[in-house]
Amino acid sequence: MPPAGLDNLKHIVVLMMENRSFDHMLGGLMKQNPKINGLTGQESNPDTNGTKVFVQPNAKFQGQLDHDPDHHFPGVDLQIFGTTQQGAGRVANMQGFIKSYATQDTSTDQSHGIMAYFTPNQLPVLTRLATEYAVFNGWFSSIPGPTICNRAFAHYGTSFGNVDMNLFYVQDPIVSIYERMIQGGHTAKIYYYDQQSSTMEIVNLLKNQPQVFGSYSQFVADCNGNTLPDYCFIEPCYNDHPGPGGGQILASDQHPDHNVKEGERLIANTYNAIRTNPQLWETTALLVVYDEHGGIYDHVVPPNCDPNFPDGHTATADKTGTGVAFNFDRLGIRVPAILISPYIPRGTVIPGTEDPNGLVFEHACIPGTVTSFFLQNYDNRTAREKNSKNFLTPLTDTLRPDDDCWVFDL
C-alpha cells in the first residue's frame, strides 16, 4: 500500500526558478539545522591574487552580481576543477568560482561576491518552506552548463546532446512530459508568466503544441476553480516590463541581477494559490527547484552519473568549448530544491552525497517521477530518466492539521 500522501495525490506542480546555488540560498540554514548540508563558514576559494576568500553572509538582493556570472560549460568546468587544464588526474575541488568570475572584467572585490550567501532571515519564504517541508541536500542541475539544456532535462529527461543554449532538437523521437501525459489521457500544462515574458526554452513546443500552455494568471484561476491539470510546470517572469493597463511587472526569476525579493513573492504566491484551497492543498505536491547555479559558489562536488543508465548522447569537443567531449557522465552544480505537501513532516531533510545512504536527484527526476506516478510503464525515454530517483518519497501517511501549515501574507 502506498502512503496516504501518495494515495491522495492528484496534482504535481513544479516551479523552476533561475540561477542560484544551494549554498547561496540555503547554505546559511546549516547553523539552525545541522542535517542541512550547507556552510560552516570555513569554505573558501582563492582569488586572482591567491588570497583565500571565505564564504560570507553578505549576499545582496540586487546589484552584487550585475556582471551575470559565467555559467556556460567551460566556465562551470573551471568552477568545479579550479583549472582550465583538461585531462586525467585533475580533481573536482570547487575552487574555481572566483577565478571564473574574475575573467568577466570584475574588480577583485566584485569577484569575491560570488562567495556571498543569504542569511535565512533575508529569505523568509524559501527558509520557511525549506524548514517546514522537505529540503533536498543532493539535488543537482543535470549538466554543468547553462539554462536551456538544464531546463530541457526537466521537460524531456534529456537535452538531446546539448550543453549550451541551443534549442533545436525537434527531430528526436523522445517527446516532452506534457505530450506523454496528454497521450496517456491525463492533463498537463506549462504556465508561462505572461506574453511579455513568455516561455524560455520550449519555443518548439509552443509552436507545435500551444494547447499545453497557459499564463500564470490562468494558473491562479485554475487553482481557485479546481481545474488544475494533473501535472503543471510554472515559469517565472524573466524580464521587467510594463503591465497591462499600466503598472510595472518585475522579473521574478531571481536570475542575476533581478531582485531576489520578487522571486520570493512569486514562490509565496504560488504556494498560497495551492495552500488556501483545502481541496487542492491535500491533493497536491509542489516542487520548488532552480534550473542551475548561475555561476555562484556551492561547496558540494557534483557526482558522476551512473554509467549503467546513460543519457545516450555525447557533446562533441567543439560544442563543449573545453576542447574535450562530454558524455553526460557528470552532473552540474547543486541547486535548491524543496518539496511541499501537508503529508510531509516538518523539518524533513533528504540526505545527499554527504551521507553514504544519501540520494542524488537531478532534473531528469522531474519527468521521471511524473511519468512513473501517472503513466507507470512508459518506455520511450532515456535509461537515465528511467533510473532517476522519485522525488515524491518524502510524502508519508500522516496529514498535518491545517493549523500546522503556514500561509504567506503578501
Add this chain to the structure above:
Amino acid sequence: MKKKYKLVQKVPKTPKSAYNHGRFISSLIEHQIKHFHEVEKSLAKAGEPVTDISKIKTELHASRYLQKMTARLHPQGAEKPKKAAKPKKASVAAKRKPKAKAKTGKRKRK
C-alpha cells in the same frame, strides 16, 4: 485573506527601485529572442520581412518582441488590460479640467 490562518508569514515587498526595463538583456534573454526569431523566420511567407532582432537591446525591447511572437503562437495567453481606476473626485476634476482623461491606475500586479 478571507479565512483566518493560525500561522502567517509576512513577505516583504520588493522596492520600486528594483524595476528597470531599460536593463540590457542577459545572455539568457538574448537566446530566448534568437529562438523566437527562428520561429518567426520559419513562419514568414516568401518576401515577408522579419524583425531585426539586432535592435533588441533592453528588457523592454525584448518584452515587446516576445509579446508579439507569443501572441501569434498562443493568443489564448493574452492578458486583459485592467480597468482604469476611477478618480475619487471625478466631478470636481471634470469641472477643473473638462478635457482631462482619467489616469490609468498604477498598481503592481501580484
